[in-house]
Amino acid sequence: MFCYQCQETARGKGCEIQGVCGKKPETSARMDQLLYIARGIAIVNRQLREKGASSKGASRFIVDALFTTITNANFDNDMLDGYITKALELKNELEGESKKRGMEPPFMPEVSYHIPKEEYGVHEVIEHGGTLKEEITSVLHDKNPDIRGLKQLAMYGCKGMAAYARHACNLGYEDEDVYVIIENALAEISRPDIDVDELFSLVLNVGEGGVKAMALLDKANTSTYGNPEITRVDIGVRNHPGILVSGHDLKDLEELLEQSAGKGVDIYTHSEMLPAQSYPFFKKFPHFAGNYGNAWWRQIDEFETFNGMFLFTSNCIVPPRPKTTYMDRVYTTGVVGMPGTHFILEGKDGKKDFSEIIERAQTCQPPTEIEHGEIVAGFAHNQVLALAPKIIDLIKSGKIRKFVVMAGCDGRMPSRKYYTEFAERLPKDCVILTAGCAKYRYNKLPLGDIEGVPRVLDAGQCNDSYSLVVIANALKDAFGLESVNDLPIVYNIAWYEQKAVIVLLALLSLGVKNIHTGPTLPAFFTPEILKVLQEKFNIGTITTVDEDLATLIG
Ligand code: FSO
Ligand code: SF4
Incomplete structure (x- = not known):
């Protein structure tokens, strides 16, 4: 392999x-x-x-x-x-x-x-x-590593785009352009004679597709469930048995909430499902409890104390360890599969039957509390734009010096403690804009606020990076600037899987420059690919917290 x-x-x-x-x-x-x-x-x-x-x-x-x-x-x-x-x-x-x-x-x-x-x-x-x-x-x-790397960069971007397109499609939203871009990219990377220049253009075209797919999913989510709003999310537990919902698919969450209402079972969010807490539609369910646990990779320990049932609506699912006890209580659906778990198929009517997982949940013990308190979420574009006059004043008066986009994924590598330290040591007049599970490295830190504007503005799931683009464009217009690169926004993005690849390509296709990505650069970036990306976009990777604070914040 x-x-x-x-x-x-x-x-x-x-x-x-x-x-x-x-x-x-x-x-x-x-x-x-x-x-x-x-x-x-x-x-x-x-x-x-x-x-x-x-x-x-x-x-x-x-x-x-x-x-x-x-x-x-x-x-x-x-x-x-x-x-x-x-x-x-x-x-x-x-x-x-x-x-x-x-x-x-x-x-x-x-x-x-x-x-x-x-x-x-x-x-x-x-x-x-x-x-x-x-x-x-x-x-x-593909024997040539540069060609191989660029072809795979396009392929991975398409994978991320596909994930977002699928979630949108589940809500009845499709954009033919997204399909055209994906299929064109897959066809083009199958050409043996495609050269490096053509591949670079193709990769940027995939990025454009990423913007379209994220916009589509944003429309699907907000039209169906309302615009996310500032929400204090409980990270503790209640006293009923629970079902913990992981992944990104809001349609699955909706159906589960509807089918489990009044059954004595609470529904909790996990990892990338946390942003669901901020949609007005989901808040109306009294049995919609808080968020349990942290980023995906900690599931292997945190699921042991949840005591209830688990539903994976998309990645990231982690294979069990020999001593894992909860696998038989895990249900997957959509494109997710794991031996030893149960799969919920979509019916011919397009609906899913969650009765089995709900019935089994009723026989479980309530979750054991592992954390206590609240986190603040819900800063997607509509909410941030509602605060725009205030934010613009704070920028003008110098009370907000810079925004740091710290979107992306979390992962297991110990070197990722860099992101916690970076957030902690960021000057108090800087605000973090985040999306994706990367936030779990700092969203429970007491970072405070700037005159009521929290210093961590969480736009939502990784696809809600689209919100960050909308916010940047609105600020650019408000300040009468030519380019988003002239804004006091810097990018320190953490990546793990291919959805972060499409977020990166989407930003590049919009002309965003000076993005730092880490904790390490992709293995498919050969020195030649990196050279071009540096020349065109000044992409870099992280170094030390001290050095990066100096370069990014000054
Ligand atoms: Fe994380 Fe996994 Fe959203 Fe990814 S849960 S790592 S980028 O799937 O999709 O942020
Ligand atoms: Fe592929 Fe990453 Fe899994 Fe390795 S760890 S097989 S690179 S997905």
């Missing part, structure tokens, strides 16, 4: 024996194969689109195939085999459709159309791992 898509990749180079995340080679091979076939589907669907005959079903399938291969989403080989079987059927169907219209599927030597179906058999690839088949589907198939 070879995978270098996340920040925790082995030795900062690539996972080759087994994933640091727990991904096994058999799983990795299936994911490579699924993505390979998904590229084939994208190629034919792109061609069909030219004739106005693209398949929406294919676009949605590609989105799921990308999403399920994101870090910490799917560890279930049987489920991946199901995706692969479906992918082959779909590819054959589209090919038939294309031939019916008198079109020859484009010649793409890397994604051959003429290999008989049996040759793609899942088990063959697995059993003959390392033979030609795996070589074709592997990331390492």
